[in-house]
Amino acid sequence: MQRLVLVSLVAVAAASVAAPTALAGQGASSATAPIKIAFISSQEILKNTPGYAAAESTYRRELQASQNEFQKLQQQLDSAVQVFDQQSIALSPAARQAKQKDLQTMQQRVEQRSNELQERLRQREQDLLGQLRTRFTSVIQGIRAEMNYALVLDLDAGGGFVAAADPALNITARVLQRLSQAQ
Secondary structure (H helix, E strand, C coil): HHHHHHHHHHHHHHHHHHCCCHHHHHCCCCCCCCEEEEECCCHHHHHCCCCHHHHHHHHHHHHHHHHHHHHHHHHHHHHHHHHHHHCCCCCCCCHHHHHHHHHHHHHHHHHHHHHHHHHHHHHHHHHHHHHHHHHHHHHHHHHHHCCCCEEEECCCHHCCCCCCCCCHHHHHHHHHHHHHCCC
16 A cells, blocks of 8 residues: 555656646746655664664563563463363363363463563654654655755665666765764
8 A cells, every 4th residue: 555655656746747837828937847856765774873773772672571571471371281281181170171261361361461562562662763763754854855855755665666766866875964963
């Protein structure tokens, strides 16, 4: 879907370069300024943004801690299931049913904790990288306005649908330069 929208935007931008202005018949100048388009690599910008390495390192540590916690819980559940399998023959039907219910409850707690850990990691990623993304988006908007670009494409968005482009249109280095100057 995102790819379709970007392709449509490029098509509209290209068509508007060749199309005469709507007011040409009403005395307006028929000469229109060409639409300027640029592109960036958001992954390259993010990875080279000051502060990214520290944010990524922090996130990876927290991710590893969450994975360790989940694995520990999963191992406890697996052990409990294994013990149940070994003892189930000797248990009365009522005891077997109670033990199965305990295992189901334990499974639900593991799933709930897994969801909590995933949500915490999503929020933490936003906390760590949100400001960096906001900062580089602001720089891109500034360059877009300053250089009068109608459109700035992200080669990394939606699988990067651009098959070929003039390297002169790549403003990634300029964005990185501005970000480093801002520090």
